[in-house]
Amino acid sequence: MSKIFKSFIKFIIIITIGIIGAMLYAYTQISMDADKLIDYNPEVSSVVLDKNGDQIAYIFKDKHRLYAKYEEMPEKLVYALVAIEDSGFFEHQGISPEAILRAIFKDIQAGSFVEGGSTLTQQLIKNTYLTSEKTLGRKIKEAVLALKIEKSLTKEQILERYLNEIFFGNGYYGVKTAANGFFHKDLNELTLKESAILVGLPNAPSTLNPVKYYERAINRADTVLSRLKTLGWIDEAQYEEAIAERPKVYSSSLTQNLAPYVVDEVIKQYEPVVEDLRTGGYTIHTTIDLKQQEIAQEAVGKVYKDAMRYSPSSSLNAALISMESSTGNILAMVGGVDYKKSAFNRATQASRQPGSSFKPFIYQIAFDAGNNPATYVQDIEKVFEYTDGNGNRKTWSPKNYDGTFKGFMTLRQALIESRNLATVNLASNLGMSNIFDKLEVLEISNMPRDMSIVLGNLSVSPLKMAQIYSVFGNYGKIVEPRLVSKIIAKDGSLVLETKSEEIAEFTRPEQAYLTTSILQDVVRHGTGYGALVDGIELAGKTGTTNNNVDAWFCGYSPTIETMIWVGRDDNRPMNSGVTGGGVVAPAFAHYYRKLIAIYPKTKRKFDIPSGVGYGVINGKNEFYTSISPLPLDQPNLEDLNATDANATDENGTDENDTSIFGTQETNTNNSSVDVSIF
DSSP: OOHHHHHHHHHHHHHHHHHHHHHHHHHHHOOOOOHHHHTOOOOBOEEEEOTTSOEEEEEOSSOEEOOOOGGGSOHHHHHHHHHHHOTTTTTSSSOOHHHHHHHHHHHHHHTSOOOOOOOHHHHHHHHHHSOOOOOHHHHHHHHHHHHHHHHHSOHHHHHHHHHHHSBOSTTEESHHHHHHHHHSOOGGGOOHHHHHHHHHGGGSTTTTOTTTOHHHHHHHHHHHHHHHHHTTSSOHHHHHHHHHOOOOOOOSOTTOOSOHHHHHHHHHHHTTTSTTTTTBOOEEEESOOHHHHHHHHHHHHHHHHHHHHHSOOTTEEEEEEEEETTTOBEEEEEOOSOTTTOOOOTTTTOOBOOGGGGHHHHHHHHHHTTOOTTOEEEEOOOOEEEEOTTSOEEEEOOOOTTSOOOEEEEHHHHHHTTOHHHHHHHHHHHOHHHHHHHHGGGOOTTOOSSGGGGGTOSOBOHHHHHHHHHHHHTTTEEEOOBOEEEEEOTTSOEEEEOOOOEEEEOSOHHHHHHHHHHHHHHHHHSTTGGGOOTTSOOEEEEEEOGGGSEEEEEEEOSSEEEEEEEEETTOOOOOTTOOIIIIIHHHHHHHHHHHHHHOTTSOOSOOOOTTOEEEEETTEEEEEOSSSOOOSSOOOHHHHHHHHTTOBOTTSOBTTGGGTTOOOOOOTTSTTEEEEEO
């Protein structure tokens, strides 16, 4: 034996003794805590589901990870991992002396650290909380911690932590995440070849990514399969079958979000309540229906496209919110045309003027004050004087959209045609103080205290409009919009649960139906005719503000209400062709046409509440209630407008308008009134 070889052997022995001694010392002296792996609690992505349990999106903070218990991991996956990374895993105590010596020998030959000799336990430690630098000190700490971990955990627990902690590329942490992402499969559905691909990835997750480098991933998987065969852990037939397989790999990331505005709103509402909402592995059940979400996105795309024909602009945008009237469950929410370009949620955050879509509340107040849809109101010009906030006297002279006025008309016809002057005159007769008192229950922030509100001069979001429109769709009661039904922890326990909540009563059911009956006519043959859909009763109101800054259609079916808005984010006017009736109503129709196609059992007709009567006055059918009886001895409109033509002052003010709202009683003996009860 040569002197050189003897010297080399002595050197190896000395190094080995030194390392062992250092490790023994470190084992008793190093205070580094191993609790991070013993009491393993990694960040786990939460999942957001729709009302039917379908996945909307995963939410997470830094790492997208789905957690899998060891029992969920198929045997072929575990053995493929052990075969390629640490075939002696089930025999060693956390470190492999043979592997360490082999690595030392190769490192000495290379003159640097080229092989680590790490076991799976050591790899887990390195990936969890040690740096990847190749120094003797780091390796000693790694080995010591491996020994400690092996004394505290079972082999199965170590594998569970390894397969959940490791990075597999493409943004996927943990093998369950990678299986779902790359193959759209649960772990128990994986083939042997797919398992081999997955366990081969941690070696080089970027350069072996099967989405970008499919052949490299396949070659690495074949190496895993060859190792399994060599160890005798699979037979020839299994090997040949797996080698021949070419699994389909999906390029779409699990981080894709089917309803980004919805998910953002969930986080906004509930992260202050559940601090680890994005990292605690929660299951968040929303009220959203992904099928309706899809048609809502189509409707927003349609209104945007139609508006762009008239008013092309980079600042043009649109929003939609659809809600179940009786529960407040939000079924669809689209906060803009393109989330990638703008994450601002116009459905919940934009404050826009609703224009004439707010008028039904004024008419509801009129009915609750004793008026009937057949009651007359004057559609004539008036000049109103008022004092502004600075004490200055000013005048206001509103106009109709078409610049004309029609004299006397019924409240029904005034709302069907959305007559501004008739609405203003109605409000004047009701008294603004009474109107403000009634509107307080709507809880609209910063509502102007002047008459302009009757024409929708206030600021609300589509979400707020959905809430207050439940007055009509929910037969007089305002319901709180609800986006999340419950949140479940990863251990299956209930974290929180919400309930449908009625927050106020604006009117009685029979009174609300009077307004609904008119809003149905708005759709049948009024300004909202573009919203008409065969086979289902719909009610709603258009809204177009001054200079076409905002355009709306706010409406509802017997069960679902939908608010759609279009406008420019910079609040600049759109083209005059962009109106609630001309552009937005057809998008509303698109939504409901698709809705009844998807859900053919959707309720099609409105219920008529108890207490609603039906009569004929001046040859026309009309509804009434005990609070809103049919008018007595009301002359024909043609005669009234003919005699009233000369009774208008120079400002267009009718001298006799105070007589319109006299005391009214139902009289079934009156020859002009024919009454029946539903």
